[in-house]
Amino acid sequence: MPSAERTDTATDDQAFVVRLDQFSGPLDLLLHLIREQEIDIADIPIAVIAEQFLHAITSLGLDEASDYLEMAAVLLRIKIQMLLPRPFDDENWEDPRAQLVRRLLEYEQVREVAGWIADQAQGQSDRFARGWQQELPEAPPAPIVIDLDEILVAAERVIEAMPQPVLHRVVPRPLDVEGATRRIAAMLDERDGFDFREALGPSPTVADVLSVLLALLELARLGRVLLRQRTPFADLGVQRESQRSPA
Amino acid sequence: MNRNARLLEAALFSASQPLGLDELRRLLSGASKNEVADALEELRQHLNEHEHGVELGEVAGGFQLLTRTEFAEEIAAARIVQRPRRLSRAALETLAVIAYRQPVSRAEVEEIRGVSVEGVLRLLLEREFVEVAGRAEGMGRPLLYRTTVQFLELLGLNDLNELPKLEDLSVALRPPMPQPEL
Numbered sequence: 056m057p058s059a060e061r062t063d064t065a066t067d068d069q070a071f072v073v074r075l076d077q078f079s080g081p082l083d084l085l086l087h088l089i090r091e092q093e094i095d096i097a098d099i100p101i102a103v104i105a106e107q108f109l110h111a112i113t114s115l116g117l118d119e120a121s122d123y124l125e126m127a128a129v130l131l132r133i134k135i136q137m138l139l140p141r142p143f144d145d146e147n148w149e150d151p152r153a154q155l156v157r158r159l160l161e162y163e164q165v166r167e168v169a170g171w172i173a174d175q176a177q178g179q180s181d182r183f184a185r186g187w188q189q190e191l192p193e194a195p196p197a198p199i200v201i202d203l204d205e206i207l208v209a210a211e212r213v214i215e216a217m218p219q220p221v222l223h224r225v226v227p228r229p230l231d232v233e234g235a236t237r238r239i240a241a242m243l244d245e246r247d248g249f250d251f252r253e254a255l256g257p258s259p260t261v262a263d264v265l266s267v268l269l270a271l272l273e274l275a276r277l278g279r280v281l282l283r284q285r286t287p288f289a290d291l292g293v294q295r296e297s298q299r300s301p302a
Numbered sequence: 303m304n305r306n307a308r309l310l311e312a313a314l315f316s317a318s319q320p321l322g323l324d325e326l327r328r329l330l331s332g333a334s335k336n337e338v339a340d341a342l343e344e345l346r347q348h349l350n351e352h353e354h355g356v357e358l359g360e361v362a363g364g365f366q367l368l369t370r371t372e373f374a375e376e377i378a379a380a381r382i383v384q385r386p387r388r389l390s391r392a393a394l395e396t397l398a399v400i401a402y403r404q405p406v407s408r409a410e411v412e413e414i415r416g417v418s419v420e421g422v423l424r425l426l427l428e429r430e431f432v433e434v435a436g437r438a439e440g441m442g443r444p445l446l447y448r449t450t451v452q453f454l455e456l457l458g459l460n461d462l463n464e465l466p467k468l469e470d471l472s473v474a475l476r477p478p479m480p481q482p483e484l
Contacts (some may be wrong), residue, residue: 061416079391080417122417161414165469168402172457175391179458181374182359184320184366300315 070109076188079128082162084111087099089159105130129155199287209288218258229261237272243280243295249292303349306330306341311367314345320364320455333418362454363461386456394420397431398451401465405435405446423447 078084089096107128112123117118136151239254254267271293274280281294303311313329314321321329326338333341342365346358366426378385389397396419399411426432427447430433434469435448453466 079395080415088361126416129404158416160412162416164471165395165398165414168398168466169391171466172394172398172401173389175457175459178371179361179456180354182368182458183355183374183377184318184359223435247310261440 081123082159085126086159086163096156101130101134101152105134161198201287205211205288217261230266230269232266232269235266236274239270248292251293254293303344309350310345314365316368317352320361320366322364342431360460361458362451365425393426396422400432400447401449404448407438407444407446409444419467451470
């Protein structure tokens with residue numbers, strides 16, 4: 056039940072801020088207005104209520120919610136219908152408020168049942184069942200376990216694969232990542248996958264190795280290739296991601 | 303307690319879900335329904351008379367051991383068990399409409415609640431308190447929704463007949479439709 060926020064603060068713009076979730080909808084707000092003033096639901100002074108409703112949705116800052124505006128339109132329509140003259144003795148005349156009253160009563164029922172459900176769920180949530188388990192987050196992949204020797208062996212293998220490093224190189228050669236990317240893209244056009252080694256070409260330099268590596272990582276980031284290493288220190292497999300050929 | 307009752311206790315203790323009568327009969331190697339009921343009753347009384355911390359609960363057509371409500375605060379405060387999040391009023395009202403009108407379309411729920419229920423309905427579907435029951439005939443063949451077993455478990459009900467009868471509500475109004483068979 057919404058706390059009895061006063062709604063007659065027109066002069067007091069923004070005097071208080073009411074959260075939209077204080078009312079669960081326009082019917083809720085409408086019922087609140089009606090109950091607050093102890094109005095007979097079967098004989099709603101529609102002009103007054105429509106006025107207050109409009110007032111409330113403005114001062115409550117709810118006027119953005121289309122559901123509330125729709126209800127405001129309904130109220131105004133009923134108000135107008137009530138103002139229309141009607142034959143004194145017309146048996147076919149139907150109170151334009153009838154449908155609204157029916158909806159309000161129906162909604163009040165829903166509210167009552169909702170309260171019952173809340174109580175019931177509350178009572179139930181106070182009884183814990185055996186075996187209740189919080190859903191476990193998906194387990195992260197197991198960390199790769201390696202020891203120092205393996206790292207050294209692997210490092211040696213890589214170093215062996217490279218030609219003797221040229222010492223005292225004065226001018227550093229910039230990495231040619233673009234070139235490597237082009238080369239890999241060309242290879243991917245022909246094949247679905249290949250080894251990291253193949254991408255290096257014959258007798259690669261350190262710069263070549265790094266260029267290819269960076270190019271592959273970038274392509275992987277863009278989702279164009281899939282890099283896979285079956286076991287630690289195995290050769291890195293490069294695979295074309297998806298069937299579309301790289302642009 | 304006789305052996306059957308103790309066996310039931312052991313089985314209920316080990317189970318992570320409510321156990322149905324059929325399962326319990328299988329457990330007591332083909333005992334009759336009455337025998338199972340007797341054993342359950344004996345276990346229930348035993349737990350109550352000896353003031354155990356757990357009691358025999360009957361939920362969604364099955365049985366399970368549940369902690370007594372008097373201990374809920376302390377167990378939750380010690381973070382041994384996390385309570386389920388409470389449902390918002392919007393969610394409760396939407397559940398109420400679906401429970402009584404099922405199978406029901408979103409538009410009908412919105413008509414009754416006077417507000418869009420798209421987000422709330424998605425949440426209820428996610429938490430599996432409602433599910434899609436099929437499609438309605440007619441224009442657009444809208445999806446129809448109904449409540450689930452999880453909904454019963456949420457409320458600790460055996461079946462939908464345990465929902466309050468509409469004529470027992472303080473608000474005197476019959477729904478325009480005949481009350482659906484629950």
